[in-house]
Amino acid sequence: MEIDINQKKISIGDKYQVFTGGKLTHTASRELFHLFPVVKLYEAGTGSLQATINKRFAWLKAKYDITRANGSVLEFRTVSFWKNQYQCRCGGDMYELYGHRGRKYSIFRNNVQVGWWDKKAVSWFAGDNYKITTDGHADADLLVTFCLIIDNFKSDDHDGNVVNYDLGNLFFEARKFDDTWQPRLRQP
Numbered sequence: 752m753e754i755d756i757n758q759k760k761i762s763i764g765d766k767y768q769v770f771t772g773g774k775l776t777h778t779a780s781r782e783l784f785h786l787f788p789v790v791k792l793y794e795a796g797t798g799s800l801q802a803t804i805n806k807r808f809a810w811l812k813a814k815y816d817i818t819r820a821n822g823s824v825l826e827f828r829t830v831s832f833w834k835n836q837y838q839c840r841c842g843g844d845m846y847e848l849y850g851h852r853g854r855k856y857s858i859f860r861n862n863v864q865v866g867w868w869d870k871k872a873v874s875w876f877a878g879d880n881y882k883i884t885t886d887g888h889a890d891a892d893l894l895v896t897f898c899l900i901i902d903n904f905k906s907d908d909h910d911g912n913v914v915n916y917d918l919g920n921l922f923f924e925a926r927k928f929d930d931t932w933q934p935r936l937r938q939p
Contacts (some may be wrong), residue, residue: 752885752934754827756898758878764836765790769895777801777892779899790899792892802896806903813837813904817896827900834925837901841893848897854902858885858894864932865889868898879906887936 755770769777777797782789787806793803800820807814807939812829817839830836835850847859854870866885879896885891 752797752887752889752891753894754883754885754891755882756879756895756902757882760878760904765821767899769795777895779895781903788903790903792896792899801892804863804896804903813900815900815904817900819892827897831925837897839897840845841856841890845846846893846897848901849924849926850901851924851926852922853928854927857926857932858889858897860889864929866894866934867928867932882919884934886934897915 753772756769757770758790759766759768764780767777768775769779769792771777777789777792777795779792781870782791786807788804790804791800792802793805795800802820803818805816805818807816811832813827814829815827817825817827819864822865823842825839825841827837827839830838835848835856837848838848838856840850844860847862849857849859851857856866856868858866858868866883866889868881871880879902881902883894883898885894
């Protein structure tokens with residue numbers, strides 16, 4: 752399954768459109784007038800709230816709470832700032848994200864890779880663009896929230912630029928990117 756996230760930076764916030772298999776499935780927006788960023792993810796057709804992402808205070812680390820539509824609250828936290836490693840527990844599953852050299856991130860659930868994304872190196876006028884490749888059975892809403900968190904954490908400082916460049920991670924990584932990984936299809 753392929754998910755495209757297209758950000759539009761506007762003068763007072765960010766808006767996102769999420770396409771799954773080429774079809775608009777979600778929208779997201781950063782709310783105004785909060786001390787720390789709040790991003791809400793909505794289902795495109797119905798407008799129902801799927802998740803709320805709240806940034807918490809943390810020095811040089813990603814510390815976010817994800818409130819899902821069912822009311823459960825997940826904690827997304829940095830494991831290693833220098834190696835771009837993050838964790839989030841969802842029920843009995845442990846999700847781990849690994850930033851690699853360049854602009855790629857891999858997503859693992861219980862030590863099994865379920866997806867990865869890449870960010871475009873250059874964006875003109877609008878904002879950042881991400882392409883997530885994931886297994887057919889993966890929790891797409893959750894993976895989208897992870898991508899929105901990393902976007903907020905890593906690139907929250909270049910609003911209003913005509914051209915944005917992102918060289919990505921140039922140094923350390925906790926885990927090497929697996930070029931041979933292929934998504935599995937949904938089981939019947």
